[in-house]
Amino acid sequence: MIKFKYVILYVEDVEQSMNFYKNTFGSEIKFITPEKDYGELITGETSLAFASIGLAASNIKEGFLTSKANEKPFGIELGFVTDDVEALVEKALKNGAVLYENIAVKPWGQKTAYIKDLDHYLVEICTEVQ
Numbered sequence: 001m002i003k004f005k006y007v008i009l010y011v012e013d014v015e016q017s018m019n020f021y022k023n024t025f026g027s028e029i030k031f032i033t034p035e036k037d038y039g040e041l042i043t044g045e046t047s048l049a050f051a052s053i054g055l056a057a058s059n060i061k062e063g064f065l066t067s068k069a070n071e072k073p074f075g076i077e078l079g080f081v082t083d084d085v086e087a088l089v090e091k092a093l094k095n096g097a098v099l100y101e102n103i104a105v106k107p108w109g110q111k112t113a114y115i116k117d118l119d120h121y122l123v124e125i126c127t128e129v130q
Contacts, residue, residue: 006040006047007078010056010066011119014039017050020118024088024095025080048078073100073122077114081128085111088125097123 011017015036021027022041030047032039037052051059053066067074082088085103092115093099100122101114112126 004046006049008049008051008056009119009121010053010064011050012053014050014052017117017119020095020097021048024092024097067120069116069120071120073116073120077122077124078117079124079126081126083127085113085125085127089113089115092117092123092125 009017015032018029018032018039018041022029027041027043027048030040030042037055038050040047040049056064065074080088089099089103096118097115099113100116101112103111103113105111108129110127110129112124115123115125117123
């Protein structure tokens with residue numbers, strides 16, 4: 001059996017990043033290591049996890065690109081569904097996110113917006129696809 005279990009974001013400050021997602025999206029903290037270099041949020045069957053750039057570098061010997069404010073975000077996004085896109089975008093911005101794409105209604109009726117989180121990862125805030 002194969003199971004998709006987690007996504008890990010490599011971040012500068014694990015605790016700060018986890019608190020952004022907790023305070024913005026209501027995800028509870030499953031655990032964080034005493035060193036505060038790795039932690040996971042409870043987000044259903046698949047966890048959203050965070051690793052410090054230092055810890056990630058010790059595991060990925062060939063290196064990796066880090067997300068940077070002055071560059072376009074990576075070609076991947078995290079998606080959060082809500083009935084009130086406007087309120088959730090406002091909450092995210094209040095918690096330190098940056099608006100990347102303003103709220104728009106897609107031809108199929110879905111309302112979407114894009115923010116960059118504290119670590120410059122792209123996050124879609126949207127309504128459910130009908």
